Amino acid sequence: MPPVGNWLRDRSDEQLVALLRARPDLATPPPADLSVLGARVEQRSSVARACEELNSFALSTVEALVLLDADRQPVTLDAVAEVLGSEVTVQRVRRTVAELRDLALVWGEDDALEIAGTAREVLPTFPGGLGRPSDELTEVTAKAALAEMDEEERRLVGKLADGSPIGRTKDASAHVTLEQATNPVQRLLAKGLLLRRDTETVELPRQLAFAVRGDHPMGEVEPEEPAPExxxxxxxxxxxxxxxxxxxxxxxxxxxxxxxxxxxxxxxxxxxxxxxxxxxxxxxxxxxxxxxxxxxxxxxxxxxxxxxxxxxxxxxxxxxxxxxxxxxxxxxxxxxxxxxxxxxxxxxxxxxxxxxxxxxxxxxxxxxxxxxxxxxxxxxxxxxxxxxxxxxxxxxxxxxxxxxxxxxxxxxxxxxxxxxxxxxxxxxxxxxxxxxxxxxxxxxxxxxxxxxxxxxxLPEPLDHVLVQADLTVVAPGRLEPDLAAELKLVADVESAGSATVYRVSEGSVRRALDAGYAADDLHALFRDRSKTPVPQALTYLVDDVARRHGKLRAGTAAAFLRCDDPVVLAEVLATPASEELELRRIAPTVLISPLPLADLVDGLRAAGFAPVAEGPDGNVLDLRASGRRTRGKTRQRASYGPPVPGTEQLAAMVTQLRANDLAGSTRRGRAVVPERGRPSAEATLALLRRAAAEERNLWLGFVDTHGTRSQHVVRPISVGGGVLRAEDAVSGEVGGFPLHRITSVALVEE
Structure with a gap:
């Protein structure tokens, strides 16, 4: 069997570029020549990766080729179509084989198709759900044996033919004659219609499965993509x-x-x-x-x-x-x-x-x-x-x-x-x-x-809400960012969806007042933004909370508490919370505490009071906890597998493959013998000038600026200035080869 490398040499440059694009793992790292590329095409891991992208019918076609032993001898397209079943046309198989050929999973003409030997390792153990063939059966004798089976034997064979050809049974342990057999398994083993794998495992021969399946040797095969509803x-x-x-x-x-x-x-x-x-x-x-x-x-x-x-x-x-x-x-x-x-x-x-x-x-x-x-x-x-x-x-x-x-x-x-x-x-x-x-x-x-x-x-953001009599506020859609932020501060979300329902409570109003809003600000917010009349209950709630809000003024002493009304301070000192807060009077209108300001305010609120915190300037201080943050990490973009080079890169790679392949198969004549790893400069110049004068092709070993070694067959044009100008035998392009980068040189035998 000719190696796949020979088949690759007959492919066009466009076909090779398409192959490397479809199977990018073949191009990483760039193969030295077409023989190396051919070896990679047959590697198990590469074949497995290519099979991952095959559709159901293409996989069935590869399985059919394995069943026909196309990894050992060439098979015909008609034979593949016959194994796939009577409902599959030769034209459909030809189209699929062409796609597999483009992927180099199949090669050869339609009358001599071959596949990689590793394809057998990549596919299921039993391609098409078929077991091994029996040396004692032919398709004719298998059909005759099937016709002579009793109902129990036919049921057992049909079950193995429909699924896995392997069956587990204790009846396989006994080696008995047909006359001694007491059950279908023993009778079929005695007739040679089941293969014994071990004492508890039997296998249905491939020929008998073909006889059961009839016109569908590989079972139900889907040649076309199913249509969704x-x-x-x-x-x-x-x-x-x-x-x-x-x-x-x-x-x-x-x-x-x-x-x-x-x-x-x-x-x-x-x-x-x-x-x-x-x-x-x-x-x-x-x-x-x-x-x-x-x-x-x-x-x-x-x-x-x-x-x-x-x-x-x-x-x-x-x-x-x-x-x-x-x-x-x-x-x-x-x-x-x-x-x-x-x-x-x-x-x-x-x-x-x-x-x-x-x-x-x-x-x-x-x-x-x-x-x-x-x-x-x-x-x-x-x-x-x-x-x-x-x-x-x-x-x-x-x-x-x-x-x-x-x-x-x-x-x-x-x-x-x-x-x-x-x-x-x-x-x-x-x-x-x-x-x-x-x-x-x-x-x-x-x-x-x-x-x-x-x-x-997205719907246009709304600049209004609907205030209800039950102290709820309905946002009938997406709100403007400023309005949404204000509403989130002054009310709590009760239900969300296409329309969000907020509820205004004493706690939410106090939260807004703590943030620096005044009662007039809240009245204006609801009056200006509501499309419905503001209910009296909401006005009363805001006024009532605002009236009690801020009467007590807490500051830092560690913390102090002041109030213009000494009676309110006396009321605070009379509560059990005053002992926990360690409050003491230092003036008729001032109490102090060693606790932090935030703890003092929280403790008084828990006792039923409504203090506010104030800063050194006497203004209201917002004690809400500032958000904790972490710096976060930069995340790398996901990678899906080997990088796919661009078309120009692949074309250049194919050109180099051709050049290396030609150089590797070229018969070399007179050569310059390297001295200490490099050819003599004088001998190299002499050989280059002789080849240019005689218009002889040269074989060159060359190292580029990246340190990559390559081989070329060229026709010298001129030698001078430390550079050989020559025409590449593969691409026909004229280029320069610095003499100090030439590692070896030889004449090509015609």
Whole structure:
């Protein structure tokens, strides 16, 4: 059998470039010549990697070639089509073989096809679910034996023919004659219609499986991609639904940052977040644990959360999170969506069990999958292939992608499709089982364009709210950033969604007053921003809290407490809290305490008073805790495998392959013998000038400026100035070869 290298030499430069682009591992590092490339083509790891991208029918075709022993002797295209089944046309097989030929998984003409011997190692142990052939059976005798079987024997043979050809049974241990056989297994073994592998294992011979399967020797083969049941969608409805999902995502991530700022969870020894912390935060955000895991993973990938570098590390918002919180809505979404798209992890595995039966938590090492970004893009690319205005359900997408790459992603293949589409829906990249306009822009144009597309479908931010009589405030949509910040300060979120409901309470009003608002500011806020009349109950609540707010003035002595009304101070001293706060009077209107100012204010509020803190200038001091932050780390972009050189690089590589191949096969005549590792300069010049004068081809050994060794067959044009100008015998290009970089030289025998 001629080596694959000989077949590669007959391929065009364009075909070789296409091969190196389709199988980039063959080009890393650049092969020395076509013989080396041929050896790499047949390497087991390279064949396995190429088979990962084959569709179901292409894999069946490779299995058929292995069944026909094409790794040992050439086979015909017609024989391959016959093994694949009567419903598969020769034209369909020819088209697939051409695709396999482009990948160098198959080579040779249609009447003499060959494959690499390592293909047998890469494929399943039983290609097509077929066992080994029996030396004692032919297809004719197998069919005759099948016709003579009783019902029990036929049922057993049919079961082995439909699935794995291997069966486990204790009846295989006894070596009995046909007359002594008491069950179907023993009778079939005695007739030579089953092969005994060991005392507990039997195997169905290939010829008998062919007889059972009839016109489908390899069972059910799918020559064409299955067609999904399309879901009709409306583009505007898809995009508006995605806009709502994006706003909901941002709200949850903001709440996550605030929750972990106030109560940062510990970093587990194995990395990640504890299940208890995750559940607590999920309850606070009112989301499912699986969605909580996605939010945490995306926030960390986007650089909004990270672990501290303390002796006891915790998960905290990063410095970058402040910039993110202050950014426009569409830019915040684009940051999260891009982080998810490039996330080299599988959040969907959260909650599963590892090899030691332990729960897998978010941010743990068990979720790491370097190829996850590539898989995500493959799934979303398929959804984008569907006709305009159409989507597909996750199960149908999984079925189609399973046909396109059955060996891809292993046992998680179908789960990965469902997880990806669910996560993409949560992020607003997919909606109503279809790709969104912003999601498509994210895939092909980048985050900036995706943000622009999302901004086009988001509703205009509102500058008003609806104040209700029950002290609730309804935001019927997305609010302007300033109004949203003010409302968040003066009221608490009661329910969120397309319309957010806030509740104003004594505590929320006091929080606004603590931040420096006056009663008149709050009245003006509700009066100017509400489209409904402000209820009296709200006005009374604000006035009542403001009247009591700030009567007591706390400062630093360590801390002091002052009030213009001595009666109020007397009331404070009469409470049990005064002893805990260690208060003592130093003047009719002043009390002092050794406790910190914040502790004094908190203690008085717990006792039912409403003090405010004041600074040295007498102005109200905001004692709310400032957010804790960590610096965060720079994260590397995910890598999906060997880098793919550009077309020009591949073309240059093929040219060098041709040159080295020609140089390696050239018969050399007179040569310059190297002295101390290098040829003599005088002898080299003499030989170069003689070749130029006689118009003889030369074989050169050359080292370029990068230290890369190469071989060339050239026709000298001139020698001078320390440079040989010559025409390359392969490319026909004229170039210069510095003499000091020539390592060896010889005349080419014609």
């Amino acid at each position: 399309l879901v009709q969608t409306d583009r505007e409805r898809v995009d508006s639904t995605a806009g709502g999902a994006a706003l909901e995502l941002l709200r949850h991530v903001e709440e996550l940052l605030h929750a972990w700022e106030a109560d940062p969870p510990d970093v587990l020894r194995s990395g990640g977040v504890g299940v208890r912390d995750l559940r607590r935060t999920a309850k606070t955000l009112e989301v499912e644990e699986q969605q909580m895991s996605l939010l945490v993973e995306v926030a960390v990938a986007a650089g909004l959360l990270d672990r501290t570098e303390d002796a006891e590390p915790r998960w905290l918002p990063t410095i970058s999170s402040d910039t993110w919180l202050a950014s426009p809505v569409e830019q915040r979404w684009a940051t999260l969506a891009a982080a998810w798209l490039e996330l080299p992890r599988l959040p969907g595995l959260t909650g599963a069990r590892d090899e030691k039966d332990r729960l897998i938590g978010p941010l743990s090492d068990e979720l790491s999958r370097p190829l996850a970004p590539k898989d995500r893009r493959r799934i979303l690319d398929y959804l984008d292939e569907l006709p305009g205005g159409c989507g597909a359900r996750p199960d149908d997408v999984a079925t189609v992608l399973a046909w396109r790459a059955p060996r891809h992603a292993g046992r998680l293949r179908d789960d990965l499709v469902r997880w990806t589409l669910s996560e993409a829906t949560t992020l607003g990249i997919v909606a109503l089982d279809a790709m969104t306009t912003a999601g498509r822009a994210l895939l092909y144009d980048g985050p900036s364009e995706a943000a622009h597309r999302l901004a086009e479908v």
